[in-house]
Amino acid sequence: MFKKLLVANRGEIALRILRSCRDLGISGVAVYSDVDRESLHVRYADEAYLIGPGPASESYLNAAKIIEVAKKARVDAIHPGYGFLAENAHFAEACRENHITFVGPSPEAIRLLGNKVESRRLMAKAGIPVVPGSRALATTDTAAAAATRIGFPLLVKAASGGGGKGIRAVHRAEELPIALEIASREAGSAFGDGALYLEKFLEAVRHVEVQIIADHHGNVVALGERECSIQRRYQKMIEEAPSTAVDEALRQRLIEMAVRAGKAADYVNVGTVEFLLDEEGNPSFLEVNTRLQVEHPVTELVTGIDLVADQLLVAEGEPLPYRQDEVRVRGWAIECRIAAEDPFNEFFPSVGKVSFVSEPGGPGVRVDSALYDGADIPHYYDPLIAKLSARGRDRAEAIRRMRRALQEFKIVGVSTNIPFHLQVMDNVHFIAGTLDTGFVEKHFRLDQQDELENEEIALVAASLLAHNKRKEALRSASLAGVCASPWRLQSRRSVLRERDWGMRRMTWRKSI
Amino acid sequence: MAEKYLMRLGDAVREVEVEEGPKGLRVRVNKRWHTISLKQIGYTGLFSLIVDNCPYEFFAKERNGGFDIVIGSRAYSVLLETPERRAAPLPARPVTAEPLEAGDWLVLSPMMGIVREIYVSMGDMVKTGDILIVIEAMKMNNDLKARRSGRVQRVYVSPGERVEQGGALLLLA
Numbered sequence: 001m002f003k004k005l006l007v008a009n010r011g012e013i014a015l016r017i018l019r020s021c022r023d024l025g026i027s028g029v030a031v032y033s034d035v036d037r038e039s040l041h042v043r044y045a046d047e048a049y050l051i052g053p054g055p056a057s058e059s060y061l062n063a064a065k066i067i068e069v070a071k072k073a074r075v076d077a078i079h080p081g082y083g084f085l086a087e088n089a090h091f092a093e094a095c096r097e098n099h100i101t102f103v104g105p106s107p108e109a110i111r112l113l114g115n116k117v118e119s120r121r122l123m124a125k126a127g128i129p130v131v132p133g134s135r136a137l138a139t140t141d142t143a144a145a146a147a148t149r150i151g152f153p154l155l156v157k158a159a160s161g162g163g164g165k166g167i168r169a170v171h172r173a174e175e176l177p178i179a180l181e182i183a184s185r186e187a188g189s190a191f192g193d194g195a196l197y198l199e200k201f202l203e204a205v206r207h208v209e210v211q212i213i214a215d216h217h218g219n220v221v222a223l224g225e226r227e228c229s230i231q232r233r234y235q236k237m238i239e240e241a242p243s244t245a246v247d248e249a250l251r252q253r254l255i256e257m258a259v260r261a262g263k264a265a266d267y268v269n270v271g272t273v274e275f276l277l278d279e280e281g282n283p284s285f286l287e288v289n290t291r292l293q294v295e296h297p298v299t300e301l302v303t304g305i306d307l308v309a310d311q312l313l314v315a316e317g318e319p320l321p322y323r324q325d326e327v328r329v330r331g332w333a334i335e336c337r338i339a340a341e342d343p344f345n346e347f348f349p350s351v352g353k354v355s356f357v358s359e360p361g362g363p364g365v366r367v368d369s370a371l372y373d374g375a376d377i378p379h380y381y382d383p384l385i386a387k388l389s390a391r392g393r394d395r396a397e398a399i400r401r402m403r404r405a406l407q408e409f410k411i412v413g414v415s416t417n418i419p420f421h422l423q424v425m426d427n428v429h430f431i432a433g434t435l436d437t438g439f440v441e442k443h444f445r446l447d448q449q450d451e452l453e454n455e456e457i458a459l460v461a462a463s464l465l466a467h468n469k470r471k472e473a474l475r476s477a478s479l480a481g482v483c484a485s486p487w488r489l490q491s492r493r494s495v496l497r498e499r500d501w502g503m504r505r506m507t508w509r510k511s512i
Numbered sequence: 513m514a515e516k517y518l519m520r521l522g523d524a525v526r527e528v529e530v531e532e533g534p535k536g537l538r539v540r541v542n543k544r545w546h547t548i549s550l551k552q553i554g555y556t557g558l559f560s561l562i563v564d565n566c567p568y569e570f571f572a573k574e575r576n577g578g579f580d581i582v583i584g585s586r587a588y589s590v591l592l593e594t595p596e597r598r599a600a601p602l603p604a605r606p607v608t609a610e611p612l613e614a615g616d617w618l619v620l621s622p623m624m625g626i627v628r629e630i631y632v633s634m635g636d637m638v639k640t641g642d643i644l645i646v647i648e649a650m651k652m653n654n655d656l657k658a659r660r661s662g663r664v665q666r667v668y669v670s671p672g673e674r675v676e677q678g679g680a681l682l683l684l685a
Contacts, residue, residue: 056651182629186653189628235652340650348623349650356556356571373556379624383650411585412557412571418585455521455588457568458581460539461561462590463517463528464550465572465579470515 002026002076002101002316007041008066008091009081012370012386013292014041017079020308029073031066033059035378040370047073054380060084063091070100077101077315079308083382086291087114087162103315104269105290113265113288117159117197123285126264128257131276131284133199140177143198147176150200156180158187159195162287164234166190169201204436205276206245207231208283210258211299213270213307215314220262221322222255223303224329226272226295229435230424232347237417237440238424239295240334241302244395244433245277254283255324261288269314270296270307276437294337294387297368301333301391332395334402338369338386340377342415343446350415351379360408364391364401367409377414385416395433399425423447518593519578525593539563619656619682621675625649630671636664638684645669645681658684 005021006029007014018028018041030045035054042048049069052059059065061084070078078095080086086104089111095102104110113119117136124130134146136159147154147170156179158166166187168179180196188194207228214220227243228236246254258273271290275283296307305322314320341347357371369386377385390405392398403425406418424430429443514531529540537548549562561568571582578591629646632638639661646653662684669681 185629233652345622346654348654349625349652351624351649355573356558379649381650383652407584410569412582416585454583454586456541457561457563457570457583458588458590459519459521459526459528460541460546460548460563461550461559461568461570461572461581461583462519462579462588463530463539464537464548464561465574466517466519466592467515467530 002312004029004073004075005077005079005103005312006031006066006070006073006075007045007079007081008060008085009079009083010036010039010041010060010370010381012368012384013081013294014039015044015370016368017081017308018044020306020312023306024309024312026312029070029075031060031069033380035376035380038374038376040372040375049073054378056084056380063088063094066091067094067098067100070095071098075100077103077312079103079311080291082291082294083163087289089114101315103311105265105267105271109265109267110290113267113271113290114162115159116157116161116287117195119265119288120285122264123261126260128261128285129283131199131202131286134197137180137196137198140180143176143180143196144173146198147173150198153201153203155199155201156183156196157199158183158191158193159197160191160193161187162289164231164236167234202276202278202284204438205229205278206243206436207236207274207286208243208245208254208277209272209274209289210254211270211272211293211296211307212258212262212267213310213314213320214262214267215320216268216317217319218263219320219323220259220267221320221324221327222258223299223305223307223327225251225254226298227435228295229437230430230439231437232440236295236337238334238336238421239298240332240395240398241298242329242332244435245281247281250281250283257283257285259324261285270311294384295335297366297387297389298333298335301366301389302329302331303327304330331391331393332398333389333391334395334398335387335389336402336406336421337384337417338388338409338411338421339383339417340385340414341383341417343417343420345415347417347420349379349383351377352414353377354385354411355413356410357412358408358410359386360388360405362401362404362408364398365389365405366391371411385411385414388421396431399431420446520591520593521588618680619644619658619684621647621677621679621681622656623647623649623654624677625654625675627669627671627673627675627681628653630667630669632664632667632682634664634667638662638664647675656681660684 004027007017021028027046030042030048031051032042033052033054051065052062078100085091087110089107092102092107092110120130137143153171156168168183170176170179183196184194208225210225211223225243225246226239226241228239230238261273270292271288272293273288274286276286277283340350342350354375356373359367366389371386390398390402392401406422517528519526519528531538538545539548546563551560553560557571557573559570573580581588625647628648632644638658640658642658643655644658645656665685666683
């Protein structure tokens, strides 16, 4: 049983992991950059260590510093969360060398499955259908030849990539050379490896992934599928479990393939096997994510399983507490990723301070967030600031609850993509469950209409505040004239200041 | 007492009348009078406004010359109309390109971030939709596309440079 665990991450996922640690009586250690000093995960943890300045490369990606802190705090294990060092084989190795348990698969599995070309080869060998594509590209000539073989449109992808980053679409042969150049440069800076491969660009497909968990005793169990077709620029925005594209027969097939994939890679701990389904529902393997994923809550909501707790169980060497036939998927869950982006301005990131947040609640609603009044949203990290999930007995109930919860979620101070999610919940194609990865482009157009009613309310509100301000100014002015005694003037002023409308900072009553 | 206020929201100027009388607090917008109850909730700028028994919540932050009112996820900058303001109207939202000389367009950065790639140089012809610059913010690369065609007159930034929101990037003519 672990006594102490270090979370090598920040924000909502760090808090999520620390919560499961607290459930299990494991002491939680947080690390933070100097801009994250006030963060919720720092204030929640049992121990907290400053690891560097804001930029990720100097803090959350600073593996050496994190290992140093882990040794100083004498932790038994490190949980990497998602992103940052979660799929960094060197970091997993460094943990092993320092006798710290890395909560995740082995460095070898991370390395193998992190190379998208190698993982495709492994799956093909295991008899799993793979999205048509190339090997690693050696020269521009081999690229051109591979492109001709695969056919256009195609995607240029980073061999060491993942998470939807470092992907460029190419529709015609003339676009290929510049796309390769740009993609290689982006891949080099994002993943430290500019190697590329090509993949057929399957439009109008559905992104369906299977959650797997494996222990050190050879057991691999699939925990149902998730659909993640609502994407923008290859970034998932809305996920759900189960998928409307999957009937029971296909589900069994996907489960079987995912488990086979896990065994082929000698996998341990949680992972996600991603597939693309064509219009006939035929699956092709895309990639394996060797980490806990952002969208894990929807799986937890429909299976009743605490994935983080089970990750710790497996990492401690225990066998999985359930067999495949004991896993039940009940009801439906949807998750909306709340990001600090302005959907009315090309989803450009919105940096700033959240002056006020009020999170939704009630039946079937789950919020994974580390927001609080006064939280700074710095520009060094991801714009994902919260995850809102809704669960129902069926998909319709989940959608109703999500709509309600989105309306309840108040975040003031930065723009968020909540208006986007609200419009998707009202979209006929979404409600009908006809989704594919082209959903946002095809069916969706953000309604820029200003509600007339709200404009009038804003005018009324501002007028009333202006009116009150004027009254107060008049009152102060008349007091100054009438009340000669400075003592009484001071006391009157402090009473007035207390009834201040709160637009300036609240001041405490001065001495009376 | 009844007071009239001239409020500007975007391009429109509206008159709002506020009356505190024996009937309580009332407000007139357009031709109709409404009964009002306004209460501040806590100290974070949250208010509850009930207009004719319909409750609304909003956030208010005082700003130069007026208030930023946030209702739902939209923010409204409502300003007290003054003679000076009428002469020089403010833009409704930050713009990414502003006309200078007749025909010149200054491309401004819509966000704070780091310049990653510059795909054009002085003298290049660009057409609408061409990607000009890639700015990295929040770990995402954002392609800034040309909103109109033109020739690149000047490039003000270089790769690796940090830019502020509204910072000048390129001049197109």
